[in-house]
Amino acid sequence: MSGIPxxxxxxxxxxxxxxxxxxGVLALLFTVFYVGANIDPVGHMAKLPVGLVNADKGAAVGGxxxxxxxxxxxxxxxxxxxxxxxxxxxxxxxxxxxxxxKGKLFGALVVPGDFTSSTAAxxxxxxxxxxxxxxxxxxxxxxxxxxxxxxxRTATTQAAENASLQVGKELTARTGAQxxxxxxxxxxxxxxxxxxxxxxxxxxxxxxxxxxTAFYYALVLVVCGxxxxxxxxxxxxxxxxYTHNEMGPLRRHRxxxxxxxxxxxxxxxxxxxxxxxxxxxxxMAGAVGIMGMDASHLPLLWLYSVCAIAVSGxxxxxxxAVFGTPGMLVVTLVFIGMAVPTAGATTPVEALPGFYxxxxxxxxxxxxxxxxxxxxxxxxxxxxGLTRGWVMMAAGLVAAALFGFGVLGWYDRKGLHRIPVEAxxxxxxxxA
Numbered sequence: 001m002s003g004i005p006x007x008x009x010x011x012x013x014x015x016x017x018x019x020x021x022x023x024g025v026l027a028l029l030f031t032v033f034y035v036g037a038n039i040d041p042v043g044h045m046a047k048l049p050v051g052l053v054n055a056d057k058g059a060a061v062g063g064x065x066x067x068x069x070x071x072x073x074x075x076x077x078x079x080x081x082x083x084x085x086x087x088x089x090x091x092x093x094x095x096x097x098x099x100x101x102k103g104k105l106f107g108a109l110v111v112p113g114d115f116t117s118s119t120a121a122x123x124x125x126x127x128x129x130x131x132x133x134x135x136x137x138x139x140x141x142x143x144x145x146x147x148x149x150x151x152x153r154t155a156t157t158q159a160a161e162n163a164s165l166q167v168g169k170e171l172t173a174r175t176g177a178q179x180x181x182x183x184x185x186x187x188x189x190x191x192x193x194x195x196x197x198x199x200x201x202x203x204x205x206x207x208x209x210x211x212x213t214a215f216y217y218a219l220v221l222v223v224c225g226x227x228x229x230x231x232x233x234x235x236x237x238x239x240x241x242y243t244h245n246e247m248g249p250l251r252r253h254r255x256x257x258x259x260x261x262x263x264x265x266x267x268x269x270x271x272x273x274x275x276x277x278x279x280x281x282x283x284m285a286g287a288v289g290i291m292g293m294d295a296s297h298l299p300l301l302w303l304y305s306v307c308a309i310a311v312s313g314x315x316x317x318x319x320x321a322v323f324g325t326p327g328m329l330v331v332t333l334v335f336i337g338m339a340v341p342t343a344g345a346t347t348p349v350e351a352l353p354g355f356y357x358x359x360x361x362x363x364x365x366x367x368x369x370x371x372x373x374x375x376x377x378x379x380x381x382x383x384x385g386l387t388r389g390w391v392m393m394a395a396g397l398v399a400a401a402l403f404g405f406g407v408l409g410w411y412d413r414k415g416l417h418r419i420p421v422e423a424x425x426x427x428x429x430x431x432a
Contacts, residue, residue, distance in 0.1 A: 026329060030337050033356075037341035041147065041351035047087035048350045050152045051096040051108030051139070052076060059117035068119055069111035072136075072163040076109070079162070086155050100141050100202045102384035103373060106348065107152030108139040108201055109160055119167060119193055136160040136194045139201030142211035143377040148348030149211070157196055164194035204377060205294035213293050214373035215345030217283075221305055221372075222365050224279050225312025226335045229272065230328060232313070233320050236268045242418060261408040261418065265321045272313040280306030297380045304375060304389070308368045311393045311400070315364070318404025339365035367392035 009015060056069025077088050089105065099105045118134035138156045140149045168191040204211060238245040241256035259267070284302050287293040295301055312335060319334065320327035342352065342360035349360045360366050371389025378384035 022326075022329065026332075029333060033337050033341050037352055037356045038347050041151065041347050042085075044353050045085045045151060045351040047084060048148065048152060048155070048348065049087045049089055049099075049105050050156055051099060051105045051110075052088040052090050053093055053096050053108060053110040054090070055093055055113045056111045056115040057113045057117075059120050066116055066120070068116040068167055072111055072115075072167070075166060076159045076163060079159075086152075086159075096139075097201075100139065102378050102381055103141070103144040104384075105152075105201075106141055106144050106148040107156050108141075109156045110137040110139060112137065115194075119171065122171065122190060122193055134194045136164065136196050138196060138198045140198065141201050143202050143204055143208075143373070144211070145345055145348050146211055147346055148344075148351065151348070151351060153198065157198070160194070160196045161192075164192050164196070167194065168192050202377075207292050207294040208376070209293075211377070212345060213287075214376050215343060215369050217287055217293070217305075217376070218308070218343070218365060218369040218372045219340070220283055220287075221280075221308040221368060222312045222335050222339065224283065225272075225276075225309040225314075226316045226331055228275065228279065228309070229268075229313045229316035229320060229331070232268050232271050232275070233317060236264060236271065240264065240267075256419070258419075260412045261321060261416075262405055262412055264418075265317060265404055265408055268317045268321075269314050272317060273310050276306050276310035276313065279309050283309075295376055297375050300380055301372075301375050304371055307393055308371075311397045312364060312368075314404075315396060315400040318400045321404055322407045335364065339363045342366055343369050345369055362392070364392075364396055367396075 052073050054067075054069040054073045056067055058065055058067035058069070060066075073090060077090070089099070091099070093110070096105070096108050096110070100108065112135060114132075115134045115136075118132045121132065122134075138153060138160060140153050142149045171190040171193060207213070209216065234243065235245075237243040238252075239254060239257075240259050241254040244251055244253045246252075280302060284295075284298070284305055288295045288298070288301075316331045316335065319331050323330050338359050341347070342349070342356050342363045343365045344360060349357055349366070352360065367389050370385030371393075374380055374382075374384040374386035374389070380386055
């Protein structure tokens with residue numbers, strides 16, 4: 001045994017340098033990804049999709065047909081066209097409900113059918129109708145993301161209030177031209193005639209986490225795949241005899257079974273695919289059966305969960321096999337560090353800086369979340385994120401296989417084996 005005290009290793013500069021560089025870079029990257037993505041969502045917001053519905057049927061005012069709803073929607077489009085933060089989608093009520101039911105809109109502003117007639121009745125210039133204060137309806141959509149829905153609500157409410165003030169100016173000017181002025185209370189009402197109401201455009205069940213269960217469920221699937229890859233990689237190495245296995249004070253080592261790097265990854269991937277059946281079943285049982293999460297299409301949810309874990313796990317196994325010990329850091333950054341801020345669940349992708357929007361196009365958590373969101377909230381509609389989820393998972397699996405087996409095959413061809421082949425013992429000549 002060596003007589004060198006163990007704590008003397010703390011004097012080794014490489015230990016401090018390597019540890020400092022790795023942990024420092026990790027801390028900096030996580031800060032940049034998490035804090036940087038969410039530090040100013042309003043400032044980075046660009047083309048947040050919001051519906052704009054004009055259901056106003058118009059009314060006869062002063063002997064001619066008038067549609068204040070058309071004026072309002074046109075003015076809203078023009079007033080916000082310059083900043084580009086909101087992408088107003090002009091559509092009818094049916095289209096709006098369909099888009100909200102697919103998570104393609106974060107909210108909507110609806111001008112009701114009786115808006116012009118109700119507004120004109122306040123001035124006494126309408127040919128028919130009893131004076132009723134007109135209403136502009138702001139619809140939210142928490143199923144598309146709570147922060148995105150909140151941003152849309154703020155912008156839509158402000159647009160509705162500005163529209164009401166603009167209409168109020170016209171009403172005030174019209175009544176001012178009349179000989180008999182309305183009472184003071186009526187003039188105040190005319191200055192801001194429309195009431196703005198907020199409603200849920202796509203209501204969710206009570207056990208849907210305000211639209212966040214899809215994200216957390218998807219995160220569980222990715223974490224299961226990522227962490228199980230680390231476990232499976234270690235267990236396969238132990239079974240092949242490449243590493244020791246320590247359980248508390250016990251230490252076991254199996255006889256060495258030589259395997260190429262490609263063979264090792266194939267064994268690990270097979271084990272991952274098989275165990276994904278177990279993990280996917282338990283995740284769904286825990287979320288739906290034990291915790292009571294609202295969910296439908298359970299067979300589809302189970303299949304999607306199993307595939308998501310398998311693809312995430314095989315992707316992580318490929319990175320671990322290619323990069324070795326630093327592979328777990330790479331896996332953590334890819335599947336957690338860069339994935340959570342770009343998943344579009346907390347802060348919408350449209351409110352992220354450009355670099356994060358680029359990452360969101362291929363980061364696995366966003367694709368998986370979109371599929372889960374479609375299954376849980378949007379009746380498993382393909383164009384609500386489910387089709388994209390399947391396609392991107394398939395693409396991810398192919399990319400992981402090509403990268404992992406391709407690089408490891410090159411390692412094997414170059415003779416970069418995990419344990420070098422022992423040299424044959426030298427032959428000695430025995431004197432006659």
